[in-house]
Amino acid sequence: xxxxxxxxxxxxxxxxxxxxxxxxxxxxxxxxxxxxxxxxxxxxxxxxxxxxxxxxxxxxxxxxxxxxxxxxxxxxxxxxxxxxxxxxxxxxxxxxxxxxxxxxxxxxxxxxxxxxxxxxxxxxxxxxxxxxxxxxxxxxxxxxxxxxxxxxxxxxxxxxxxxxxxxxxxxxxxxxxxxxxxxxxxxxxxxxxxxxxxxxxxxxxxxxxxxxxxxxxxxxxxxxxxxxxxxxxxxxxxxxxxxxxxxxxxxxxxxxxxxxxxxxxxxxxxxxxxxxxxxxxxxxxxxxxxxxxxxxxxxxxxxxxxxxxxxxxxxxxxxxxxxxxxxxxxxxxxxxxxxxxxxxxxxxxxxxxxxxxxxxxxx
Amino acid sequence: xxxxxxxxxxxxxxxxxxxxxxxxxxxxxxxxxxxxxxxxxxxxxxxxxxxxxxxxxxxxxxxxxxxxxxxxxxxxxxxxxxxxxxxxxxxxxxxxxxxxxxxxxxxxxxxxxxxxxxxxxxxxxxxxxxxxxxxxxxxxxxxxxxxxxxxxxxxxxxxxxxxxxxxxxxxxxxxxxxxxxxxxxxxxxxxxxxxxxxxxxxxxxxxxxxxxxxxxxxxxxxxxxxxxxxxxxxxxxxxxxxxxxxxxxxxxxxxxxxxxxxxxxxxxxxxxxxxxxxxxxxxxxxxxxxxxxxxxxxxxxxxxxxxxxxxxxxxxxxxxxxxxxxxxxxxxxxxxxxxxxxxxxxxxxxxxxxxxxxxxxxxxxxxxxxxxxxxxxxxxxxxxxxxxxxxxxxxxxxxxxxxxxxxxxxxxxxxxxxxxxxxxxxxxxxxxxxxxxxxxxxxxxxxxxxxxxxxxxxxxxxxxxxxxxxxxxxxxxxxxxxxxxxxxxxxxxxxxxxxxxxxxxxxxxxxxxxxxxxxxxxxxxxxxxxxxxxxxx
Numbered sequence: 001x002x003x004x005x006x007x008x009x010x011x012x013x014x015x016x017x018x019x020x021x022x023x024x025x026x027x028x029x030x031x032x033x034x035x036x037x038x039x040x041x042x043x044x045x046x047x048x049x050x051x052x053x054x055x056x057x058x059x060x061x062x063x064x065x066x067x068x069x070x071x072x073x074x075x076x077x078x079x080x081x082x083x084x085x086x087x088x089x090x091x092x093x094x095x096x097x098x099x100x101x102x103x104x105x106x107x108x109x110x111x112x113x114x115x116x117x118x119x120x121x122x123x124x125x126x127x128x129x130x131x132x133x134x135x136x137x138x139x140x141x142x143x144x145x146x147x148x149x150x151x152x153x154x155x156x157x158x159x160x161x162x163x164x165x166x167x168x169x170x171x172x173x174x175x176x177x178x179x180x181x182x183x184x185x186x187x188x189x190x191x192x193x194x195x196x197x198x199x200x201x202x203x204x205x206x207x208x209x210x211x212x213x214x215x216x217x218x219x220x221x222x223x224x225x226x227x228x229x230x231x232x233x234x235x236x237x238x239x240x241x242x243x244x245x246x247x248x249x250x251x252x253x254x255x256x257x258x259x260x261x262x263x264x265x266x267x268x269x270x271x272x273x274x275x276x277x278x279x280x281x282x283x284x285x286x287x288x289x290x291x292x293x294x295x296x297x298x299x300x301x302x303x304x305x306x307x308x309x310x311x312x313x314x315x316x317x318x319x320x321x322x323x324x325x326x327x328x329x330x331x332x333x334x335x336x337x338x339x340x341x342x343x344x345x346x347x348x349x350x351x352x353x354x355x356x357x358x359x360x361x362x363x
Numbered sequence: 364x365x366x367x368x369x370x371x372x373x374x375x376x377x378x379x380x381x382x383x384x385x386x387x388x389x390x391x392x393x394x395x396x397x398x399x400x401x402x403x404x405x406x407x408x409x410x411x412x413x414x415x416x417x418x419x420x421x422x423x424x425x426x427x428x429x430x431x432x433x434x435x436x437x438x439x440x441x442x443x444x445x446x447x448x449x450x451x452x453x454x455x456x457x458x459x460x461x462x463x464x465x466x467x468x469x470x471x472x473x474x475x476x477x478x479x480x481x482x483x484x485x486x487x488x489x490x491x492x493x494x495x496x497x498x499x500x501x502x503x504x505x506x507x508x509x510x511x512x513x514x515x516x517x518x519x520x521x522x523x524x525x526x527x528x529x530x531x532x533x534x535x536x537x538x539x540x541x542x543x544x545x546x547x548x549x550x551x552x553x554x555x556x557x558x559x560x561x562x563x564x565x566x567x568x569x570x571x572x573x574x575x576x577x578x579x580x581x582x583x584x585x586x587x588x589x590x591x592x593x594x595x596x597x598x599x600x601x602x603x604x605x606x607x608x609x610x611x612x613x614x615x616x617x618x619x620x621x622x623x624x625x626x627x628x629x630x631x632x633x634x635x636x637x638x639x640x641x642x643x644x645x646x647x648x649x650x651x652x653x654x655x656x657x658x659x660x661x662x663x664x665x666x667x668x669x670x671x672x673x674x675x676x677x678x679x680x681x682x683x684x685x686x687x688x689x690x691x692x693x694x695x696x697x698x699x700x701x702x703x704x705x706x707x708x709x710x711x712x713x714x715x716x717x718x719x720x721x722x723x724x725x726x727x728x729x730x731x732x733x734x735x736x737x738x739x740x741x742x743x744x745x746x747x748x749x750x751x752x753x754x755x756x757x758x759x760x761x762x763x764x765x766x767x768x769x770x771x772x773x774x775x776x777x778x779x780x781x782x783x784x785x786x787x788x789x790x791x792x793x794x795x796x797x798x799x800x801x802x803x804x805x806x807x808x809x810x811x812x813x814x815x816x817x818x819x820x821x822x823x824x825x826x827x828x829x830x831x832x833x834x835x836x837x838x839x840x841x842x843x844x845x846x847x848x849x850x851x852x853x854x855x856x857x858x859x860x861x862x863x864x865x866x867x868x869x870x871x872x873x874x875x876x877x878x879x880x881x882x883x884x885x886x887x888x889x890x891x892x893x894x895x896x897x898x899x900x
Contacts, residue, residue, distance in 0.1 A: 060527050088526035089534075095527040101520035105542040114538070115528035166528060 013038050013202060014059065014170050019068035021051070021058050021226075028054045029226040032068070036170065036219075039200040043213040046223035047249065052206045055223075056172050059204060060095055061088035073169040089118065094163035095172040098179065100155040102147045108134070108158055109143040115166035133161040136195055153184050160192065164199065171203045177212065189215060210250050214238060222246050244361050247291045253334040254297075257363055258290045269358070273329020275308050278355045287363040294323065296357035297335035300350045301343065307350035312343055326351060366812045371730040374720040378739050381779045385754025386746070389604055392597035392757050399598040403581070407602065410578040413495055413566065414606070417559035418552050420499030425506030426548065428651060430540075431644035433514045442648045443511075447504040448656045450833070451883070453840030454501040455564035455857055456876045459864065460659025461488045461497050462568060463666045463873065471662060494570040494577075498562050500655040505558070506551035513547035514540075553614045554744060560603050561747020563843040564857075568864065578603050579749050579843065586847055593756065600753040607745050660880075666873035685874035695859045696875065700882055703839050703856040706770060707886070710777040711834035715827050717778070718785025722793045723819075725786075727801075744783040752776050752844030768850035776844040781834055788833075792826035793819075828894055832887045839883045856882065 014036040021029040029051040036042040044052035057063040059070060061077065064085060070078040072093065077086040094115060103111055112133055116126045134140045137157040142150070150158065156176065163171050176192075177185045193216055196203060207213055213220050214234045221231040222245075230242040241247035247255055258269040260283050261276075269277045269290045277290060300307065310333060314325035322342065326333040326349060333351060343349065400407050428446055432439055449457065465472045465488035476482045487493065521543070525535040563579040571580055578599045585596040670680040689696050724730065725737045743751065755776055759767045766772050796819065804814035842857045849858050856879040863872045 060523070062523050062526070087531070088523070089529045089531050091527075093527055095524060097520040097524055099518050099520050101518060101524040103521055103525075103539055103543075105539075105545070114525065114530070118525070118529035118531075118534060118538075162524075162528065172527070 013040075013073065014042075014204065015069075015071040016055075016059070017069040019055065019058060019070065020066045021054050021063055022066050023054075027066070027226060029058070029065070032223075032226070032228060034204075034221055034228075034231075036202055036204060038202055040218040041196060041201075041203045041205055041216055043205045043207060043217040043220045044223055045207060045210065045213040045220050045249075046229075047208055050223040051226035052208075052223050053174055054226075056095075056174055056204060056206050059170075060093055060172055061086060061091050092169045093172060094166055094168040096156075096159045096163050096174065096176040098175045100159040100176075100179075102150065102155045102158055102162075104146075104148045106147055107143070108139065108145050108147055108150070111147055111158055112143075112162045112165045114162065115168075119166060129165050129167070130161075133165040136164070136199075137161045137191070152180060153188065156180060156188060160195070164195070164201065169202065171201055173203060173205045175207055176205075178207075178209070185212075192216065222249065240359050241291065241361060244289055244291075244363070247359075247361055251293065252291045253294050255289050255291045255361075256331060258288060260284065260288065260360070269360070271331060273331055275328055275331060277308075277353055277358060278306075279358045279360060280355050284360055284362070288360045289363045290358055291361055292353045292358045294334040294336035295321075296353050297333065297337070298352050298354070299324070299335055299337050299343075301347070302350065304350050304352065307352040310349055310351055312345055312347045312349050315343070315345055324349075366810075367728065368730070370720060371724045371728050371732070371736075374717065374724050375732055375736045375739075377717060378721060378736060378782070381775065381782070382739055382742050384758045385751050385779070386604075386742070388754040388757035389597060389600045389750055392594065392601065392753075399595040400578070400602045406576050406578065406581055409491070409570075409575055410560065410603075411606075412491065413498060413562065413570075413577055414556050414559045416495035417498035417502055417562070418556045420495060421502040421555045421559075422506050422548060422552055424499065424651060425503045425508075425551065426510050426544070428503070428507045428648055429510040429514055431647050433511060434644075436641045436645035436648065438645065442645065442652070445652045445656065446507055446648060448652070449501050450504045451836045452501075452656065452660075452880075453564065453842060453857055454498065454562065455568065455840070455842050455860060456663060456880065457501055457655070457659045458497050458565045458568035459860075459872060459876055460662045461493070463662040463869075464488065464658060465493070471665070489569050489573045491570065491573065491575045493573075494566050494575060497569060498559050498565045500651075501565065502555045502558050503651065503655065505554050506548070509547045509551040509554075510544055513544050517543050549614055549617055553610055556610055557607050557745050557747060560606060561749050561843055563749055563846065564861070567861070579747070582749055582753065583846060593753075597753055597757065600750040603747050603750050607747065607750075611745050663873045663876055666870050667877050669870070685868070685870045686877075688868075688871050689863075689875040689878060693859075693863070693871070693875070695854050695862070696878065698852075699854050699856045699859040700878070702770060702853060703879070704882065704886060706773055706777060706855060707835040707839040707883075709774055710781060710838040711831045713774075713778050714781050714785035714834050715789070715831050717782060718787075718789040718830070719793075719820075719823060719827060721782075721786045722789035723815075726790060726793050727798065740786045741783050743779050743781075748776070748780045748841065748843040749847065751780060752847040755844075756847060768853065770853045772848050773845060773853055773855065776848055777838045777841060780841070780844060781837060784834060784837070785830060788826055788830035789823065792823050796822055828890070832890055835890075836883045836887055839886075840879065 014034070016032060016034040019029055019032040020027060032055060034042065034055075044055060046052050054063060058065045058078075065078060065080065067080045068078070069076060069080070072091055076084050077091045078084060103114070106114070109130055112130045113126050116129055121129070130143070131140060134143055137160050139154065139157050139161065142154065147155075147158065159176070177188055180188060189212060195201070205213075205216060217234055219231060220234055220237045222229045222237060224245050230237060230246045237246065238250060241250055241252065244255055256271050258271045260279075261268045261270050262283070267279050267281055267283055269279045271277065271290065279290065308328055310326035310328035312324055313327045316323040317339065320339055321336050322339050324335045324337070324343070326335060328351070335351065432443055432446070436442065462470070464470050465486045467473060467485050467487045467489060470486070470488065472486050476484045476486070488497065517540070522535055522539055525539045526532070530538065561579060563583065566575065566577045567580050567583065570577060582596045582599045585592045585599070667685050668681050668683070670682045670684070721736060721740045725733050755772055759772055766775075800822070801814050801818050804818045805811070809817065840857055841855075842861065845855050845858050846861060849855060856875075860872060860875050860879060863875055
């Protein structure tokens with residue numbers, strides 16, 4: 001793919017401060033702060049109803065916040081204190097909608113050209129920019145096709161081409177891949193990532209899919225009930241969730257209350273039923289839970305020094321891996337191991353978790 | 364033959380017999396009339412002016428109302444119901460009401476302007492402009508309904524996408540919203556234009572006194588003379604039919620195969636914008652409700668209950684004499700009430716039955732003639748009622764059937780004219796019913812007839828009852844074909860009103876018009892009440 005798309009030297013950045021959005025009398029976003037640096041993908045991640053789409057629509061100007069400030073490329077587009085509220089068309093953005101929102105009465109070309117025409121670009125420039133954006137999503141040959149005759153994946157690409165054609169400061173994406181089937185979703189994810197890196201796009205990406213967030217983001221903002229629960233790089237969010245909520249949302253199935261004890265220079269997490277797991281510091285001073293992923297559990301049939309005993313109570317075949325449930329006294333431990341490590345239910349097993357795979361979160 | 368096939372063949376035969384003979388008669392008779400319209404090009408011009416003017420007006424007002432109400436205004440639910448009130452109101456009464464409001468000498472508005480405020484202004488509704496305006500007001504609900512539906516079907520994300528990609532609201536309207544509404548608007552335009560071409564009562568009441576005859580009033584006058592000049596009248600009918608056919612062709616040429624199925628995304632959400640715009644939009648809707656319904660009806664009531672027309676409160680004398688006259692002295696009132704109620708009930712019942720049958724055969728049947736039946740049953744929508752009545756005259760005057768001059772011929776005219784409404788209502792309901800509901804009954808061992816009786820018909824019942832009520836009210840108020848087909852024994856209420864209008868005291872007309880409204884609403888009110896009681900029991 002050869003792209004000679006006009007890339008801005010430095011894409012604009014986004015700055016959100018103390019944003020409050022209400023629907024009627026219920027506040028759906030409470031005091032949100034988000035920053036996006038040029039060329040960065042910031043993902044708003046959270047379950048449905050956490051306020052992520054509302055935040056995106058507030059950035060776009062499709063909803064009017066109650067309080068706070070939004071600046072795009074250094075220009076304030078909304079400020080409750082001074083009453084600034086630019087309409088969507090004057091914020092210099094573009095957006096990919098969940099339903100794609102491809103206009104059915106236009107051709108593919110007209111769809112992609114819309115933003116440029118609306119902003120009064122010259123004909124020659126429009127033709128050029130539209131061709132480039134369609135090329136970059138691999139749809140150049142469909143320019144003259146009516147938009148009603150497109151498959152789901154093609155509509156998605158047209159929506160993407162439309163959003164990059166007008167060279168926006170920030171691209172907003174509202175769960176853009178959620179209407180595609182699993183295979184296409186993976187392909188589009190990779191394509192979007194490549195395109196974003198190539199063009200240095202700044203993007204705010206809304207999703208409820210943690211894997212999508214990990215793959216695409218430079219930074220992830222995990223949202224819960226209209227607030228930021230944790231924000232950080234994908235690695236930080238994945239490896240060191242700051243709360244039970246984030247841990248749970250990131251697929252940490254083992255989250256167990258524990259006490260912390262000192263054993264010489266090491267820390268030990270004491271769980272119910274006399275189970276003790278070594279963990280790394282620093283020692284917290286409030287009640288905690290220990291968390292580890294099923295894939296971090298090491299299983300063995302034979303006794304291993306430092307391993308705990310358990311009975312295997314459930315086994316689920318998942319193809320490459322096996323998912324086991326272990327009963328260790330009053331605890332239920334979830335483990336996921338290579339499928340060739342097959343064991344029968346009722347068997348006695350020994351399990352352990354490497355200290356570096358464990359983390360502590362406030363209970 | 365299986366029951367299913369009997370239904371298919373039988374329904375097609377009934378619909379074809381209803382629709383085709385009168386049409387063929389007008390098409391054939393239209394050329395026999397010596398091309399009468401060619402000698403009255405001014406009347407042809409008037410007819411076209413009314414058709415295009417009223418269509419433009421109704422589309423603008425109806426489309427504007429749809430756009431105003433869809434994003435939510437204060438009192439929106441009530442406004443949506445009030446805005447479609449003219450569907451239940453014959454334009455004959457609206458026109459008479461308006462003549463009380465704004466006829467140049469004695470209209471209430473002009474009395475107020477001239478005598479009370481002393482202003483040298485006159486609002487003259489008895490004029491070509493008045494005819495166009497009142498017709499447009501009466502025809503507005505149809506475009507409003509069709510365009511509202513289309514608007515609700517639009518994925519709001521499409522409009523938001525346009526905003527985010529740099530289009531200001533007006534540009535969004537021009538480049539996205541209006542083009543997406545085009546198919547619905549064209550469909551509405553065709554319906555309104557046919558309605559305006561065939562509009563008789565408004566031009567008869569407000570146009571003829573102002574020297575503004577149109578094709579329908581011409582047909583009426585040609586047949587009202589002795590001897591009736593049926594050939595010439597049919598030539599005018601042929602002209603209307605030809606124009607309607609051209610419109611149909613123009614519509615399909617304009618639309619082509621374009622249909623934007625956009626019903627994918629989220630519906631319109633209430634706008635979060637400041638309330639000033641909402642109040643403005645609600646105000647526009649209230650203005651329409653006032654002009655199309657409240658003012659003319661209030662004028663009718665006022666006219667029916669005062670001794671003489673004056674805007675001076677000190678001189679106003681209220682009297683029951685007009686109501687007393689039409690209820691107890693006017694000989695036609697009670698015959699007409701009986702005929703109208705009987706005809707309304709029979710029409711509504713037959714149209715509902717045939718409508719369900721047609722919808723079933725077209726949507727669920729397996730016969731090859733389904734598209735033919737579909738088009739045939741919709742044909743009356745593109746034909747002015749008066750043209751149809753003309754065709755019936757030709758057919759039944761010649762046939763040795765004792766139908767001419769009876770309620771029977773009126774019934775045939777009504778059933779045919781309102782058939783598309785019954786079919787539309789039944790198909791809409793049937794589309795909501797998953798075929799599996801019926802199929803599972805068949806698989807469980809029920810015969811087709813049994814499944815129909817126990818599953819599909821009971822599920823369709825609520826819609827059919829609602830459609831029945833609307834059809835009853837519409838049939839009660841039909842003017843255009845009744846005026847050609849009635850005899851002294853088969854006189855109906857709307858004809859009696861028109862008759863009084865031509866020959867009687869204008870206040871008595873208002874009183875009889877009120878009686879007509881009241882009969883319709885009382886019957887429907889009783890029906891809805893019985894239905895509610897049945898639902899509660």
